[in-house]
Amino acid sequence: MPRSPSDTEKAAPEKTTATSALKRIDPAALLDAVAFGLLAVDSQGRVLALNERLATLIGMSADAAVGLPCVQVLRNRCGVQRCGAGESLESEENTSRTDDLITRDRRRIPVRISVSLLADPGGTRIGYLKTIEDLSGPESADQLLSTSYGFGSVIGRSPRMQRLFAMLPVVAQSDASVLITGETGTGKDLLAEAIHQASDRAKGPFVKINCGALPATLLESELFGHKKGAFTGAVEDRPGRFRMAHQGTLYLTEIGDLPLALQVKLLTFLDDKIVYPLGSTVGHPADVRVVAATHRDLGEMVRRGRFREDLFYRLNVLRLEVPSLREREGDIPLLLDYFLKRLSAELGRPIEGFAPRSLKILLDYHYPGNVRELKNIAEYCVHLCQEKRVQPAHLPAYLMEKPVSRQRTAPSLPAAAAASRPAGAENQTVIEAWSDIEARLIREALVKARGHRGRAAQIVGCARSTLWRKIKQYGIEV
Amino acid sequence: MAHLKPIKVLIPLLNDSVAPRFDLATDVVLVRLDAEGVPLERKLLILPQASAERLCQLVIAEAVTIVVCGGIEAEHFDYLTWKQVRVIDNVIGSVGSVLARLKLNQLECGDILREQTDADG
Numbered sequence: 001m002p003r004s005p006s007d008t009e010k011a012a013p014e015k016t017t018a019t020s021a022l023k024r025i026d027p028a029a030l031l032d033a034v035a036f037g038l039l040a041v042d043s044q045g046r047v048l049a050l051n052e053r054l055a056t057l058i059g060m061s062a063d064a065a066v067g068l069p070c071v072q073v074l075r076n077r078c079g080v081q082r083c084g085a086g087e088s089l090e091s092e093e094n095t096s097r098t099d100d101l102i103t104r105d106r107r108r109i110p111v112r113i114s115v116s117l118l119a120d121p122g123g124t125r126i127g128y129l130k131t132i133e134d135l136s137g138p139e140s141a142d143q144l145l146s147t148s149y150g151f152g153s154v155i156g157r158s159p160r161m162q163r164l165f166a167m168l169p170v171v172a173q174s175d176a177s178v179l180i181t182g183e184t185g186t187g188k189d190l191l192a193e194a195i196h197q198a199s200d201r202a203k204g205p206f207v208k209i210n211c212g213a214l215p216a217t218l219l220e221s222e223l224f225g226h227k228k229g230a231f232t233g234a235v236e237d238r239p240g241r242f243r244m245a246h247q248g249t250l251y252l253t254e255i256g257d258l259p260l261a262l263q264v265k266l267l268t269f270l271d272d273k274i275v276y277p278l279g280s281t282v283g284h285p286a287d288v289r290v291v292a293a294t295h296r297d298l299g300e301m302v303r304r305g306r307f308r309e310d311l312f313y314r315l316n317v318l319r320l321e322v323p324s325l326r327e328r329e330g331d332i333p334l335l336l337d338y339f340l341k342r343l344s345a346e347l348g349r350p351i352e353g354f355a356p357r358s359l360k361i362l363l364d365y366h367y368p369g370n371v372r373e374l375k376n377i378a379e380y381c382v383h384l385c386q387e388k389r390v391q392p393a394h395l396p397a398y399l400m401e402k403p404v405s406r407q408r409t410a411p412s413l414p415a416a417a418a419a420s421r422p423a424g425a426e427n428q429t430v431i432e433a434w435s436d437i438e439a440r441l442i443r444e445a446l447v448k449a450r451g452h453r454g455r456a457a458q459i460v461g462c463a464r465s466t467l468w469r470k471i472k473q474y475g476i477e478v
Numbered sequence: 479m480a481h482l483k484p485i486k487v488l489i490p491l492l493n494d495s496v497a498p499r500f501d502l503a504t505d506v507v508l509v510r511l512d513a514e515g516v517p518l519e520r521k522l523l524i525l526p527q528a529s530a531e532r533l534c535q536l537v538i539a540e541a542v543t544i545v546v547c548g549g550i551e552a553e554h555f556d557y558l559t560w561k562q563v564r565v566i567d568n569v570i571g572s573v574g575s576v577l578a579r580l581k582l583n584q585l586e587c588g589d590i591l592r593e594q595t596d597a598d599g
Contacts, residue, residue: 064590067592068570068590068592071492071498072495072498072548072570075498075499075548075549077499077502079498080492080497080498080499080502081502083492083493084492084502084504101549102499102501102548102549102550102551103549104549104568104588105552106549106550106551106552106555106567107551107552108551468557468560471560472556472560
């Protein structure tokens with residue numbers, strides 16, 4: 001419908017205001033705000049710009065990529081094949097196709113790449129804009145949430161777990177910080193990832209960092225990034241995990257081990273949502289949801305002055321407590337069955353289940369290492385069992401040496417947490433996972449074979465390629 | 479700095495540059511260098527089809543000591559490393575600039591040798 005002159009007159013000042021607002025927007029910030037990877041190339045196929053999402057996905061900074069041939073930066077199958085065939089970029093114009101690319105950390109990931117034309121106001125072609133959508137991760141959210149007794153890859157049907165699962169969809173849809181507590185081995189990491197996958201940020205990155213694994217100085221650089229020259233060895237700008245998790249979730253595990261100095265910096269970020277890299281006074285906005293986890297009693301740490309009270313309350317907006325296996329009535333048979341079936345299928349063993357006597361021993365055990373220990377026991381059984389049902393002889397010996405009644409010895413939560421930590425010699429004898437045993441067997445075989453891998457593989461009873469994989473997996477030096 | 483002993487280098491190619499992907503390369507160049515890093519022999523191979531597995535077999539069969547490539551999957555990287563082959567990956571640049579750096583023993587994973595890269599993308 002034609003507008004009256006008065007309408008046009010009214011719209012003119014609004015349009016002027018919008019245009020001037022648009023002029024104030026930093027184009028780079030605009031690109032970074034988009035939830036997909038974006039790559040702008042000139043008509044020769046050289047990179048003009050890319051956003052942070054794509055930089056995180058491929059593992060290459062925008063500074064390093066600008067000016068390089070797009071195919072060397074993106075390394076997508078269709079692009080490489082097109083270049084190999086000598087076709088120009090025009091053949092990709094206005095296409096959208098599934099593809100794959102190889103990242104700098106040597107992963108091949110499926111993507112969808114759409115290509116559209118970039119033209120100046122006169123209609124002259126300037127180049128192309130490629131939109132890259134990461135298709136890796138769970139098949140679909142529906143599939144992720146469809147487990148009968150669980151949420152994502154966390155399973156359980158005990159009342160405690162059912163209460164937890166009931167809370168999770170609400171927690172996932174919120175954008176508030178989450179604090180996950182629970183003993184070691186209870187599945188805090190799985191829960192954090194399941195929350196991310198069920199949230200609106202699922203298309204964004206899930207970045208994990210262990211606060212207890214690095215010294216304070218390295219951790220600060222790892223979390224917040226640094227500018228080139230900020231310290232000896234800082235040879236280039238690094239964005240840090242917060243910026244890598246932009247529009248996604250940052251999972252801070254072992255938050256109780258975060259040094260006090262960094263607790264202040266984390267608190268500042270949670271308030272301002274701006275990251276200040278080491279050696280820089282310029283802040284970078286980062287839209288990140290923080291999920292933290294710890295096996296420590298943070299309340300007690302606050303009382304002792306080892307954890308900041310303000311940060312505790314800031315993280316504790318949504319608190320999820322993952323129960324220990326002892327508190328998950330009825331979940332042990334479910335988990336044993338789940339892991340036995342999954343591992344049997346993976347390893348191609350025709351094991352149907354546990355013999356009644358084995359099951360009784362397993363149900364009477366108190367699992368100080370929680371689900372992680374239960375999974376290790378199931379893996380041990382699958383490797384050792386040559387029959388259809390797992391007999392007591394196929395169980396780890398320590399289960400029978402110290403038959404401890406679950407009900408009789410179930411300790412209180414803090415005591416259990418302490419018991420699950422490697423505090424002394426008595427704990428060292430409790431758990432020897434199948435992986436430890438396997439690594440030991442391989443080492444012994446290699447010694448017997450005097451380093452000859454073929455002979456070592458014969459001693460262990462596996463193929464050379466399997467032995468090679470295991471040597472890599474366990475980091476055995478040959 | 480010179481290498482201590484002669485080396486054999488394999489570089490998957492896209493035109494005259496290091497191929498962006500190891501698994502998609504159909505052209506490779508094999509270069510034998512003397513102890514000083516000076517090329518003694520250069521052989522260009524055209525493969526019937528792209529295959530990372532076939533390329534790994536070729537590396538072993540030709541007793542290659544260094545592979546210089548762009549993107550490579552962890553599985554193939556680990557395999558070659560286990561076979562005592564040095565893999566210098568995530569490299570962008572022309573064969574000439576790669577060989578020049580190798581001669582100086584200064585080529586590292588992730589190196590971008592800008593001055594001589596191809597202009598197609």
